[in-house]
Amino acid sequence: MASSCSTSLLVLLFAVFFTLPRFSVASNEFQVGGSKGWVVPSANDTNFYIDWASNNRFHVVFKYKKDSVMEVGGADYTSCNTTHPTLFSNSGNSVFKLDHSGTFYFISGASGHCERGQKTIVRVMVDESLPEHAKSSSYHVPIEVSQMIFFQFVLTCVASYVI
Known part of the structure; x- marks a missing residue:
């Protein structure tokens, strides 16, 4: 029993390690304004x-x-x-995590910059390919569930060694 559990545990560990990088690659960072950065835009x-x-x-x-x-x-965005x-x-070098769907409003805090156009709206859309229950919950649920299943499996293997 302990030998088959060890083999199963090794297979599961490899599977977890090879699938986790896909989750981290799915997240991207974009520099606001592209190569220009967060600057006051030209008047035109x-x-x-x-x-x-x-x-x-x-x-x-x-x-x-x-x-x-x-x-x-939204109101503070409109009125700066x-x-x-x-x-x-x-x-x-400010990083904002857009962790749910909806509208995010960003403005410059420097005097007069927002009024001159240094502001942006970011709308995070719901991924239509997700199941309906996943759209209203955190995107981390599948990872947490897989970790919970993994830890239950490890505990089962450890228990089989002890018994």
């Missing part, structure tokens, strides 16, 4: 960030110097209100 290109966001489907990364980025609500951000960062 105030829709620069709207256009950029509509062309990318994520973690978003804001890279900047002497600026900041804020996640705000910087007084009540949901999230704030001034690190120069």
Whole structure:
């Protein structure tokens, strides 16, 4: 019994290690604004960030110097209100995890920058290929379930060695 459990455990370990990289590859990071980064757009290109966001489907990364980025609500986005951000960062390399479907609003926290067009909306769409129950829950559920099954299997094997 212990020998077959050892063989099964080794096969399962290899299967887990070879499938986990696929989960990590599925996540992408995009630098907001592409190669230009998080800068004030030119006067004739105030829709620069709207256009950029509509062309990318994520973690978003804001890279900047002497600026900041804020996640705000829709009304604060429209009015460029910087007084009540949901999230704030001034690190120069800000990463925001887009962990659910919906609309995310980002503006610059530097005085006058939002009014000059340094703001963007990111809409995260629901993956239509997912089952209905997965659309409303976290994308991590399949990984957590597979880990739970794996740990139950390991505990069963350990118990068979002890007994």
